[in-house]
Every structure is written in C-alpha cells, then in structure tokens.
Amino acid sequence: MAGSSEYTGVDFYDMDSLLSEEERAVRDTVRQWVTEALIPVIGPAYIEGRFPKELIAGMAELGLFGANLPEEYGCAGLNNVAYGLIMQELERGDSGIRSFASVQGALVMYPIHAFGSEEQKQYWLPRLASGEEIGCFGLTEPDFGSNPGGMITTARETADGWVLNGTKMWITNGSQATVAIVWAKTGAIDDPKSVRGFIVPTSTPGFTGKDQHGKLSLRASDTSELHLQDVHVPKDALLPHSGGMKSPLKCLTQARYGIAWGGVGAAMACYDEARRYAMNRVMFDRPIAATQLQQERLAEMLTEITKGQLLSLQLGRLKDRGTMTPQQVSLAKRNNVNMACEVAREARRLLGANGILIEYHSMRHLANLESVYTYEGTHDMHSLILGQEITGIAAY
Amino acid sequence: MKIAVCIRRVPDTTAKITIAGGGTAIDPAGVKFVINPYDEFAVEAAIALKEAAGAGETVTIALGDDSVQETIRTTLAMGIDRAVHLQGTGSADGLATARVLADHLRGGGYDLILFGKLAVDDYGQQVGPMVAELLELPCATAITALEVADGSATVEREIEGGTEVATCPLPAVLTCDKGLNTPRLPGLKGIMAAKKKPLEVVPVEAAAGQATIVSLALPPERPAGRIVGEGAAAVPALIEALTSEAKVL
Amino acid sequence: MTAILAILEQRDGALRKGAPELLAAARQLADAAGATVDAIVFGAADMAGLDGLGAAGADRVLTATHADFAQYCPDGIVATVAALAGGYRAILTAATATGKDLAPRIAARIGAPCGMDVTGLALQGDAIRVTRPVYAGKAIQTVDLAGTAVIAVRPGAIAATAAGKAGAMSAVEVPAFTRRLTVREVRAPEQATVDVAEARVVVAGGRGLGDPKHFALLEELAAVFGGDAAVGASRAVVDAGWIGHGHQVGQTGKTVAPELYFAIGVSGAIQHLAGMRTAKTIVAINRDKDAPIFKVADYGIVGDLFEVMPALTEAVKKARG
Incomplete structure (x- = not known):
C-alpha cells in the first residue's frame, strides 16, 4: 500500500x-x-x-x-x-x-x-x-548447517548408476521443485573431498520433499525437508566436473553475491515506505517527518543504503572483471543484509502501530531478513571468513 | 504488413515538475524520462499485429535529440524490429513537427502508422492526425480496439456517451488510447537484443512554425480545505457547506 | 470582415451540450476583435428544427448538409471547414473526442497552428494567446498562435453566457471530398450515463471501496444528480479490472473539471490529483485522515465510507428537494 x-x-x-x-x-x-x-x-x-x-x-x-x-x-x-x-x-x-x-x-x-x-x-x-522445470539445492542437512562438509548423505556407485541416501533440510523450493541438485559423499563419510553433485528429478522413486511448517519468516516461500531413500539415478545424473566441497561452495558464492544486492533492495523498500509515511502522517498537528528523531532515522537509513549500493556495485564490477573473491562476497553479504535488518526495523518503528500491519511492507521485510541474515552463511560465519582472511587463522 | 510507430520521450508521470530558468520549459534536472505511456499501446499493437500475421516489419520512428535513442531501444527491447532516429528538435508547433514526420514517412510503404493518442508532456494531441492529413491518409484518433483484415482496419473509439465503430482502408494513421491492449514489459533477452537491432540516424530540421510558447508556469495552489468532521455525523455539516458556501447542490 | 467560426456538434438531431460554452468562448474573441461569430453544424438532412440551434447565440448559423453526415464524417467536415477557413480569424471546436479529432486535421489542411484543451483565450496582437494545462495539469502553458488558429476549448473551462440573438441560418456548400474513414455505428454504453469528462458532478471511487460491487454506493449518489453526474475511478481500480477504463480520472485517464467532485476511498496518488485538481469543489471521504486527497479537498469527512455514503446520498436527495 x-x-x-x-x-x-x-x-x-x-x-x-x-x-x-x-x-x-x-x-x-x-x-x-x-x-x-x-x-x-x-x-x-x-x-x-x-x-x-x-x-x-x-x-x-x-x-x-x-x-x-x-x-x-x-x-x-x-x-x-x-x-x-x-x-x-x-x-x-x-x-x-x-x-x-x-x-x-x-x-x-x-x-x-x-x-x-x-x-x-x-x-x-x-x-x-523457461520455468518448465523448477529446481532446488540440497546441501544443508539437519545436523550440518554452517559445516556442510560434515554431511552424511551418500551416493554409492552401482553398475548402471548411483544410489543416494540421506536427508536435506531448509531447502527453498523443495516441495515445488521438479529437479534437485543433491550434494552427497561418494567416498568415505569423513572425506569431504568425495562430495559430488547429482541432478535428481524429484519424481524419482524414493525421493520425498515435505514443507517445514510454523515459519515466522519467508512465509511466501516454501522451505522443505528432502528425504532420499535408496534413490536410484543413472550415471549421467552426476555433474561430471563437480568435486569436493569447493563445488557447492562456489554455488553459494553465486547466491551470496545476489543476496548482497537483494539486501539493499529490501532496505530501499523499507526506507521508501518510511519516508512517505513520515511525510504524510500527522501527529501533534505536523507531519512526523518534521521531528528530529524521525529525521535522524531517515538520515541513517539513507546513509547506510547508499553505502550498501556502492558496495554491491563495485562487487559486481569485480565479478564482471573476473577478480571477485569469496571473501569480498562475504563482506558485502554480511554488511548489506545486516544493514537491511537495521533499516527494516527502524522503518517499522517509524510506522508506529500501522507498522505491524501486512498492508505495510517493513515488518514483512524485517521478518524475512532474519532468515536472510541466517542463511547462505550466517552473519557470524561471514565474520569468521573475514577474520581468517585478515589474520590467516581459521577461528571456526 | 509494414507498421511504423511514432514515439516520444517524456518525463515519467510520477515526476515532480519544476520550471526552468527561461520560464517556457520544465527543468529536466533529476527528472526520469520514459517512453510516452500512450505510445506503449501503439508499440504493443504493432508487435501484436506482426505476431498475428506471422510476417511483416515494425519500425519505431522518433524525433528528438540523442537522448531519445534510449527510449527507442525500449521499443526495440519490447520487440520492434528496427528504428529511425530523426535527429533534431521538434517545434512548439505540432504542424511543423508533423511535417518532419510526414516527410520521412512518405514513400515508406507503411500499411499502418501508429501514434499514442497524446504525449503526457505537452498534451499536444495533434501530430498524429496532422500526419494523416499531410499524407492524405485515413485517420482514427484515440482508438480502444483495432482489427485488421483484408486491407482494412476496424476501430473503436470512445466518444462522450458512446463508442464509435469505424472502418477505413489501409494505409491509415491511428492514435492509440488506453484500453487498446496491455503493453508487454521488455524482457531481458529483448533488452540484450535491442542493442543489435538497426537504428538509423537521420538529421532533420523542423521549421519554427506558427506557435510560440510564451510561458510555462505552475498552476495556482488550491486553497487549503477543511475536514468537516468524522463519520456519518459529519454529513449535515458537509451538506451545509456545499449548499451555502460552495453553492453546488 | 473577420469572424470566429465555432463548430458545433450534434448527434441524433440534438446539439451536444457544450455548444453554449463554445459560443461564449467564440464571443469573447469576437468582441475583442470587433468580429462576428458564425456557428456551423453538420447533418444529413434539413437542420432547421435542430433542438437548441435557434437560441445558440451565434450571429449566423451555417448548416452543411450531406448524406454522409448522418454519422460523424471527419473527412467531409474538414473539407467543408477548410473551404470556408479563409474568412476566419479563429476556428473553434470543443475539446471533446470529436472536436479533438477534427481540430488538428483542419489545422493541417489549412496550414494553421492548433491549440488543444484550451482553458483560456485572448487576442494578443496578431496572435491568439491561449492557456492550456500541460503535464496533466501539473503546469500551465501559454502559447501564441499566429494567423488563423484552430482551437479546441476544454469543456467546463469557459462559462456559457446568456444566449444572444438567434442568428440567421444559411446553408453552405459541402465541397467534393473523399471519405476515407466511415463511422459504422455509435454504440450506446450499457447504461446510458453521462461521460465522466462531461459531467457536472463526478463521484469517483478508489481502492478504499474494497470490492467492485461497492461502486453501487457511488452510482446511488450519482443518480441523485440525474443525468448530470458520472462515476469516476482511480487508476488502481481500473487496472484491477473493477470498472472500465472510460471511467478513469488522472494522468493516463481523463482530465475532468466538474463543478463538484466526490473522491470516495481515493487515496489521492499524484496521477489522480493531476486529473481532477481543477474541479471547482472537491469533497473527499476516506478512513485515513492522512490520505493525500485531503490536501486538495475543499471539504473532507474522515470515516468509513460504507457508513457515510448512504447518509450522504439521503442528505443530498433531501437538499436538492
């Protein structure tokens, strides 16, 4: 509205x-x-x-x-x-x-x-x-979130293909998808180097996906649990050039790159809503935009959004040049999503009681952003990635 | 079928207007410029007609300075085949502008020449029908429905208290109104393809014409009104104001 | 002798309602120029009995008769007016769908400048100076049109004056012309209502109505004004398919200037305001007291429209006797 x-x-x-x-x-x-x-x-x-x-x-x-x-x-x-x-x-x-x-x-x-x-x-x-096929990405498992290399999903080679077994969790689009990219260990369970990717049609016998319920965030998105029980796929289901954890991590770098931009978009929406509301909402016979407290809020939001915009743009230019590093992506994802959370919260507060209604957007963004803050490498994990980049010492 | 669509670059309808120093034009600083919304109906009509026919050519024609090329590419991204940029400035006199367009269109072999019914900047509402006159072609303005078959067009246009249904042989000039269709958004592939489509630049010069803009000014602010009350209880106060102050009942 | 020509519209034997206004605009120019006013009417048969023509107030009433004029025939009208144009200082039409269709073609045919949607006009030396809203009413342009000018005058912009003398009627010749466009029929709207752009009263609804069926509340109020009122709508509800686009008021819809405009559940987006800000009196009813519509409204009621509208309709009915 x-x-x-x-x-x-x-x-x-x-x-x-x-x-x-x-x-x-x-x-x-x-x-x-x-x-x-x-x-x-x-x-x-x-x-x-x-x-x-x-x-x-x-x-x-x-x-x-x-x-x-x-x-x-x-x-x-x-x-x-x-x-x-x-x-x-x-x-x-x-x-x-x-x-x-x-x-x-x-x-x-x-x-x-x-x-x-x-x-x-x-x-x-x-x-x-063309949207004819809808995909999902099965990496995270119930007990392996920030540490995906510990996964226990397996792929065993047979004469005519592969047999997959395991459980994946927090899978966006999982129940809608017609095809899943499933990451599984082809070797010893303690050997992350044996992780490889498989293209698995979700209609394959033994594959089930069911929605996770009770979410208070990302409510307009399906989040699912995938079960693979003796799922037989042909030889050509294997992504032949995948190998080791670096393959799924490369995918995450791509996704995080988009999230760094996405966070700015959510923040822009909240700022825009807050600014309009402040101009129109009259309290004590003047628009609340005329009050110093709300002006400070808006100034802060605009400043942080502008910084985030410049960050994502330069990140994009580096990616187009082919020199972008995963650590640079971590910095942008970490900053921009956190920034968006702050902006959304301040916008919701500026909107007063109206701000809790679905007619306004800020609280929906705020609730969503808590997931975005947590997924694709939590905020804290990105701190540690940057820490390792700065010091050369892994703290996770 | 060969279809020309004449378009114009205008300030976005959400833009706040401020008057430039000379007092005869808007200050373009900070204003986003877009394709004239009514021209989008013309573009959509042209693309849809060609798609339905399975053959033909669609051409965007735009008069303006080099900035209009961005707007032209919007139409190419939507699906127009090629474009001609008539490089120069239009005149405050619609007839002078129409002459430039007519000179270019004449002999172009177009079956249809489409315009938006008006441009949301100067609201001139005249260049399309003037081009029709200059080219001695049939013309229907502000159409809300169009069918083309067997070398003729059947159009509908809304007039006060009714809908006029008219026919004319092709070639013809039509100006398009809201309701004719729903313009497509330029898809991403279209945006990429637009760069590679032919865009011919033809320098032109419009005569000064017989219309001179004397001034452009912001309209007077409406005096502040008042809230007469809340809910149905306020109705008597409203009726009193409408009867004795405004005298409109 | 210079004169001003006013092209009057008739349909089915009756003059369209804008005729007195258009003649008032012509008279204004004629008085300043020491000129006379000619009116011209087009029809298929003898127009002596045309309703309202006798009292229309022109010095002369020209009638152009042709079998093709049973329906609107732009090619014939343009040819006829162009043949007469040499004697006129200005040629006026109403800025209606028909008038706006004709004016630019006449201008192109005779090589004259054209001013559309004109809200004010005056002599300025050798030129006619017109004012007209541009950028959907967000700005006002003043333009000098040199030589013979063709001007489409916006309905509602210039008040009709008391009718003058009934002018003498004379027939003019319709020159040979090629009919390029043929009007086959005029379909009446499903309900015979006045067009939102011509109405004296507009009752407009927006998203606040909540459901397309609630336009009935607006129609009930409009009905109290008889044939003078029309229902309008904001872009949001037209885009949502609640009502036909012919009802849309605003920058990509119609620009209206009625005497009385009711904005019911209309928030007042800038595009909407651009289309109705020149209404003489604006009444807004909205449950959100911060809605921008209250900034342009002369009178506002903050409240639930479902509660206010029935009471308002009853009260207006009573007030109008």
Whole structure:
C-alpha cells in the first residue's frame, strides 16, 4: 500500500550514472514487474503462508532465471551487475521471491552450467530458464548447517548408476521443485573431498520433499525437508566436473553475491515506505517527518543504503572483471543484509502501530531478513571468513 | 504488413515538475524520462499485429535529440524490429513537427502508422492526425480496439456517451488510447537484443512554425480545505457547506 | 470582415451540450476583435428544427448538409471547414473526442497552428494567446498562435453566457471530398450515463471501496444528480479490472473539471490529483485522515465510507428537494 505504485527507487548518489543503459533497462523492467505483479499479491500470500506460484510464469517470461548465463542455453546473457540489479528489485518486493530466483539461477542453473556436461546443459538449462522445470539445492542437512562438509548423505556407485541416501533440510523450493541438485559423499563419510553433485528429478522413486511448517519468516516461500531413500539415478545424473566441497561452495558464492544486492533492495523498500509515511502522517498537528528523531532515522537509513549500493556495485564490477573473491562476497553479504535488518526495523518503528500491519511492507521485510541474515552463511560465519582472511587463522 | 510507430520521450508521470530558468520549459534536472505511456499501446499493437500475421516489419520512428535513442531501444527491447532516429528538435508547433514526420514517412510503404493518442508532456494531441492529413491518409484518433483484415482496419473509439465503430482502408494513421491492449514489459533477452537491432540516424530540421510558447508556469495552489468532521455525523455539516458556501447542490 | 467560426456538434438531431460554452468562448474573441461569430453544424438532412440551434447565440448559423453526415464524417467536415477557413480569424471546436479529432486535421489542411484543451483565450496582437494545462495539469502553458488558429476549448473551462440573438441560418456548400474513414455505428454504453469528462458532478471511487460491487454506493449518489453526474475511478481500480477504463480520472485517464467532485476511498496518488485538481469543489471521504486527497479537498469527512455514503446520498436527495 502506501503508494507503492510510485516507487522510484532510492538513488542519493546518482548511482544511475554508474550504470549502463542496459543495466538501467533491466532494473526498470524488473522494478515495474515487481510493482505490477508481485506487490499486489505478496501480502495475502504471506499471511496464507503460500509461495505465489502464479508469479513463476511472469518471471520466466521476463528472463529472470539464470539471467547471467549465456544466451545459447536460453538465458539472457546479462553481466553480473544487471543480474545483481534483478536480485535487488526482486527483494524490494519480497525476500522469499528473490530466494526463489536465487535458487533457480545461482544454485541450480549455475552448477549445471559450471559442473555439468554439454548434454546436461543443453537439456536442463533452457527448461529451467523457461520455468518448465523448477529446481532446488540440497546441501544443508539437519545436523550440518554452517559445516556442510560434515554431511552424511551418500551416493554409492552401482553398475548402471548411483544410489543416494540421506536427508536435506531448509531447502527453498523443495516441495515445488521438479529437479534437485543433491550434494552427497561418494567416498568415505569423513572425506569431504568425495562430495559430488547429482541432478535428481524429484519424481524419482524414493525421493520425498515435505514443507517445514510454523515459519515466522519467508512465509511466501516454501522451505522443505528432502528425504532420499535408496534413490536410484543413472550415471549421467552426476555433474561430471563437480568435486569436493569447493563445488557447492562456489554455488553459494553465486547466491551470496545476489543476496548482497537483494539486501539493499529490501532496505530501499523499507526506507521508501518510511519516508512517505513520515511525510504524510500527522501527529501533534505536523507531519512526523518534521521531528528530529524521525529525521535522524531517515538520515541513517539513507546513509547506510547508499553505502550498501556502492558496495554491491563495485562487487559486481569485480565479478564482471573476473577478480571477485569469496571473501569480498562475504563482506558485502554480511554488511548489506545486516544493514537491511537495521533499516527494516527502524522503518517499522517509524510506522508506529500501522507498522505491524501486512498492508505495510517493513515488518514483512524485517521478518524475512532474519532468515536472510541466517542463511547462505550466517552473519557470524561471514565474520569468521573475514577474520581468517585478515589474520590467516581459521577461528571456526 | 509494414507498421511504423511514432514515439516520444517524456518525463515519467510520477515526476515532480519544476520550471526552468527561461520560464517556457520544465527543468529536466533529476527528472526520469520514459517512453510516452500512450505510445506503449501503439508499440504493443504493432508487435501484436506482426505476431498475428506471422510476417511483416515494425519500425519505431522518433524525433528528438540523442537522448531519445534510449527510449527507442525500449521499443526495440519490447520487440520492434528496427528504428529511425530523426535527429533534431521538434517545434512548439505540432504542424511543423508533423511535417518532419510526414516527410520521412512518405514513400515508406507503411500499411499502418501508429501514434499514442497524446504525449503526457505537452498534451499536444495533434501530430498524429496532422500526419494523416499531410499524407492524405485515413485517420482514427484515440482508438480502444483495432482489427485488421483484408486491407482494412476496424476501430473503436470512445466518444462522450458512446463508442464509435469505424472502418477505413489501409494505409491509415491511428492514435492509440488506453484500453487498446496491455503493453508487454521488455524482457531481458529483448533488452540484450535491442542493442543489435538497426537504428538509423537521420538529421532533420523542423521549421519554427506558427506557435510560440510564451510561458510555462505552475498552476495556482488550491486553497487549503477543511475536514468537516468524522463519520456519518459529519454529513449535515458537509451538506451545509456545499449548499451555502460552495453553492453546488 | 473577420469572424470566429465555432463548430458545433450534434448527434441524433440534438446539439451536444457544450455548444453554449463554445459560443461564449467564440464571443469573447469576437468582441475583442470587433468580429462576428458564425456557428456551423453538420447533418444529413434539413437542420432547421435542430433542438437548441435557434437560441445558440451565434450571429449566423451555417448548416452543411450531406448524406454522409448522418454519422460523424471527419473527412467531409474538414473539407467543408477548410473551404470556408479563409474568412476566419479563429476556428473553434470543443475539446471533446470529436472536436479533438477534427481540430488538428483542419489545422493541417489549412496550414494553421492548433491549440488543444484550451482553458483560456485572448487576442494578443496578431496572435491568439491561449492557456492550456500541460503535464496533466501539473503546469500551465501559454502559447501564441499566429494567423488563423484552430482551437479546441476544454469543456467546463469557459462559462456559457446568456444566449444572444438567434442568428440567421444559411446553408453552405459541402465541397467534393473523399471519405476515407466511415463511422459504422455509435454504440450506446450499457447504461446510458453521462461521460465522466462531461459531467457536472463526478463521484469517483478508489481502492478504499474494497470490492467492485461497492461502486453501487457511488452510482446511488450519482443518480441523485440525474443525468448530470458520472462515476469516476482511480487508476488502481481500473487496472484491477473493477470498472472500465472510460471511467478513469488522472494522468493516463481523463482530465475532468466538474463543478463538484466526490473522491470516495481515493487515496489521492499524484496521477489522480493531476486529473481532477481543477474541479471547482472537491469533497473527499476516506478512513485515513492522512490520505493525500485531503490536501486538495475543499471539504473532507474522515470515516468509513460504507457508513457515510448512504447518509450522504439521503442528505443530498433531501437538499436538492
């Protein structure tokens, strides 16, 4: 509500002048789609605890899935800054919808593109880009979150393929997905080097996915538990170029890159809502925007958003140049999501009692961002990654 | 079928308008410029007609300085095949602008020439029908429905208290109103493809014309109103105000 | 002798309601220029009995008769007016769908400048100076039109004056023309209502209505004003498919200037305000006392529209006797 149809972004430092015409065009198209298609349905979907699947076709038609992968596989072939802007705009709408696109693109399409055979790429990427197939990413397990290398899911080679056994948890899109990228150990259970990736159609016998209920965050997104019991897949289910934990971690770097942008988008939405509200809400016969306390809030939000924008843009330029490091991604994810949490909380507070209603967006963003703060490497894990980068000493 | 779509670059409708120093134009600083919203209906109509026919060519034509090329590429990203940038400035006189467009369109072999019904900057609402006159072509303005078959167009246009249904042979000039269709968003692949589509630049010069802008000013602020009360209990006070102050009942 | 020509619209034998206003605008120019006012009407048959024509207030009433004029025939009208144009200082139409269709074509045919949606006009030396809203009413442009000017005057902008003398009627010749566009029919709307752009009273609804069926509350109030009132809508509800786009008021809809505008459950987005800010009196009813609509409204009621509307409709009914 609160005039979302007039959302024009937040651009205090003329970031637009740092973007190319295509990058701006991509951003504008996704922004408009979010305004017209996503915003009107997100409130009710969130309350119902339902992922709005009706949005998938529109996202696919615009080409949002795997948009930074090459055109020859049915993708848009965008650079990484444009891809980041897509994530920013989607998360302006809702972190759950951005998560859906992140999983499909960075965690399913990316590993097939990076570690798959040419046949696998030709078969799967166009189908995933068009939304005909929906993917999920099975890495995290009930007892192995921040330490995925400890996983106990196994893949045993047989004469004609592989047999997978194990349980995966906190899997976005898990119950919707038609295909899962499952990470499993092919060797000894204490050998993380034996981890490899498999493309597993979810219709394979022995594969079940069921939703986790009772979430107070990311309510417009499906989070599921996957069970694999003697799941037989053919030889060509293996991603041939995957090997060791660095493969799934590379996927996470892709996803975290998008999250660094997404956090800024959520913060922009909250700031925009707070600013409009402050201008219109009259208390003691004047708009609350005329009070120093609210002005300080808004100044703080704008400052932090502007810093986050510059951070993600430079990160994108480094990625396009091919010099981006995972540690740089950690810094941006850590900063921007934490920043978004702060901005969302301050915005919700500025909105007063109205701020707890679903008609306004800030509290939904705030609740979502607690998950984003926690997933794809918790805030604390990224502190430790940076700590190791600075000191050379691993503290985890 | 060969279809021309004439478009204009305008300030976003959400933009706040401030008047530039000379007092005859807006200050463009900080204003986002977009394709004129009504032109999007024309673009969509052109693309949909070509898609339905399975053949043909769609061409965007835009008069303006180099900044209009970004707007042109929006139409290419939506699906228009190629574009012509008539490089120059339009005139405050719609007829002078129409002459530049007509000179270019004449002999272009277009079956349809589409415009938006108006541009949301100067609200001129004249260049389309003027081009039709200059080219001696049939014209329907502000259409809300369009069917093309067997070399003729059937259109609907809303008039006060009714809907006019009209037909004309092609080639024809049509200006498009809201309701004609729902314009598509430019997809990401379209945005990438737009860079590679042909964009021809043709320098032009519009005559000064017979219209001169004397001034552009902000409208007077409405005097502050008042809340007469809350809920149904306030109705008598409202009726009293409408009867004795405003005298509109 | 210079004169001002006003093109009057008729449909089904009756003059459209904007005629007196348009003649008042023509008279204003004519008085300043020491000129006379000619009105011209187009029809398929003898128009002596055309309702309201005798009292329309022009010095002369020209009638152009042609079989094709049974329906709106822009090609014939443009040809006829162009043949007469040499004797006129200005040619006026109402800025209606028809008038706006005609004005630019006449201008192009005779090589004249054209001003659309004009809200004020005056002589300025050799030119006619017109004012007109641009940027959807967010700014006002003043333009000088040199030579013979073709001007579409916005309905409601210039008040009709008491009708003058009934002008003498004379027939004018319709020159040969090529009919390029053929109007097949005019379909009446499902309910015969006045158009939102022509109505004296507009009752407009927005998202606050909650459901398309609640437009009935607005229709009930509009009905109290008889044929003078129309139902309008904000872009949000038109885009949501609650009501046809013909009802949309605002920057991508219609710009209206009624005497009385009710904004019911309309928050007052900038695009909407641009389309109705020149209404003479604006009444807003909204449950959110911070809604921007209250900043432009002359009178506001903060409250539940479902409670206020029935009471208001009853009270207006009583007040109008």
